[in-house]
Amino acid sequence: MVHQTISSNSTMAPSASSKSKLMNRLLCTVLNCLIVGMLAACGSVPMQGPASRPPIGSTVSKGAWADDTAVLPLPILQAKSRWTAVRWAELPGLGEDPLHEAWNAWLKSCERPGPVFAPLCGEVRRLSIGGPDEQRAWLMTRLQPYRVEALAGGAEGLLTAYFEPVMEASRVPSAGFSVPLYQLPPGLAQRKPWFTRQEIDTLAQAQAALKGREIMFLADPIDALMLQIQGSGRMRITQPDGTQRLVRLAYAGSNDQPYKSVGRWLIDQGALRDASWPSIKAWAAQNPGRVNEMLWSNPRTVFFREESLSDLDAAWGPKGAQGVPLTPGRSIAVDPGSIPYGTPVWLDSSGPMVNLQKLVLAQDTGSAIVGAVRADYFAGWGGAAGELAGRLKQPLRLWVLWPK
Template sequence: MVHHTINSNRNKAPSASRNNSSMNRSGWSKGRWALVSVIVGSLVACASGPEPDAPIDGGPQTDTSPLPPAIARNGSRWTPVRWAELPGWGADSLHEAWNAWVLGCERPAAGQERLCAEARPLAIASAAEQLAWVQRRFQPYRVDEPDGTRPSGLLTGYYEPILNASRLPTATHRTPLYGPPAGLRNGQNWYTRKDIDTRADVQAQLRGRELAWLANPIDALVLQIQGSGRLNITEPDGRQRQVRLAFAGHNGHTYQSVGRWLLDQRAIRDASWEGIRDWAARNPSRLNEMLWANPRTVFFREEALTDFSAQLGPRGAQGVPLTPGRSIAVDPKSIPYGTPVWLATQGSALNAQRLVMAQDTGGAIVGAVRADLFTGWGSWTDPAYLEASTLKQPLQLWVLWPRSGR
């Protein structure tokens, strides 16, 4: 799943693509957690048990072992720290992150297969056992800039929109969502969004690849920016069902924010989706001009939603389902997929110190301390959208990396 943020890079402009309250989890109900527990239970049943945990004996304050050297990565530098330096460490409900951890073990990070085998049965362990295991098996590192300076990080949010759609074009549903054109190669520079909308020869190459039709082209843009979504789709026989459209590629052009375009033209002061929609309603003759300011188009593949998969998020770049409030998108040059991360942020949208998993990426997620928090799924009025649309605030990150020789 590859998504982008619509942040204008102005401090007051909110994200129009992602947020999360302090584990409100965007409607991630107890029933849904119960279903995810089935995943954990099935994995526990076939996993070998962990080695006995070391006692906590006072927690991170007693951590006095020698610190390892710093780790240099392409996009960041990891500086080793004590557990006591992680703000809020020990107060988070680690079991709420364990489902995301276990799901990530479907495709573990290199060298972490053994740790995944230990993590699975710990899903039903006590909070003290989970905390002790993490402290024994992992070393925390503060994520810094490559030159070692401490950056002012940025946290935004993203979500999975739920939209109404038609399987066939109608008088009201006239905006198509496409599967990839034949022969499109990964990274290939194909036609622009404007070409797709205006050129008959390009449209001919996409004929028959329409997956569904939307009533509003801005909805299509939102879906492409988020990288995945759910459609309440009306079939030709009148039946309605919900399906997922998952990211399947793009046309190779660089993503450009339409919110940034409008701000640069001084057409709006509010780069939220509400502000953009309001401008579009007042300027219908310029709608295409705004849409074509972003040359990138995303292509999708349709996935059936079962009772089971409907309780999980879309698969991120790591290839595993995302968990609301506990999965983040990162710059993989800074933090590898599958890495447990301690996140600390404070702002008007979210005050949180919690364990999350690096399981996705996005076109606008670039930098050492840059993350996008997956908030869940919903319509324009649901918590997942409301959270995602307001989250834009400072961020600190610490990676938890396996201790050598353990």
């Protein structure tokens, strides 16, 4: 357009016209060079391809994830959650977590991987002997973090904990061991929901269906309730020769009735402010005439199967819903409508009980674990784990780590 404007001005003096033509030729030359240069530059920009895999053994220094500038992918919708892609720098405590502990849980997930993570399991196994910097570099190259949010938009939820109780039990009933634990009753699948907890204790028809299905007996009905809520436990049984044998009772099924919290019932009754297991047991000891009323407030009951517990098995928790043994401190129960089993998850939770910023694996679920940002933290077994499980209830944020 500039060239046309200059050449059309025929009223100008000859000396001005000559200068104008010279300027025109110079401008055209400059413009042509600029255009050619731009085209050459465009041709030199490589097209973005898939992320390359880091060599096994490569590392990344702490803080390197702050330079992550890759284009973020679109959100992913699940049945009960939305995942929003974020930078690695958003994950709190990423440089401080001893990742080899989580790798043990990941190796368990690789025993029964889903189709999304199965292709990565070879690399996961090779990196099991790697250092945390190598493992962190691999995570950043092969996976994309997504913040887990409720479909309505909230990114904060609730963290609780569960554990595997260790209890004294007997094969035969006695005055000291009178609370039965049952196998699955015959015909359970044909009648769902099955009898409530109160009906099991009071109806002749329910008791007839469970006759002969007792696996073992406990001393305390509150312990039996705790075992059913946790889903499994380690039973210490005294043998006829006086020696003790440790076996596991694992979850086999339920009566398909809704779960109701007895702790919530006690709070609503004005009986307790702190509904921890020690408080519940203390209340029961002071109110023996109301124990059944409390127990029956939860209509759900659980049936078990017995499993042997070798020294090797004893190093792990029970099998979760994914079908692999749980790892203390590194396995969580989730709502599978929000997070699929086998997914590595970054967990962040701070509160009066514990501060957690770590990599965990979604390997289990539970009837009370419902919602997008909701997790139950497997604390292990024994007294300390039981104390944590009985009191942990604090805010939670989650990020799933999904293959690129």
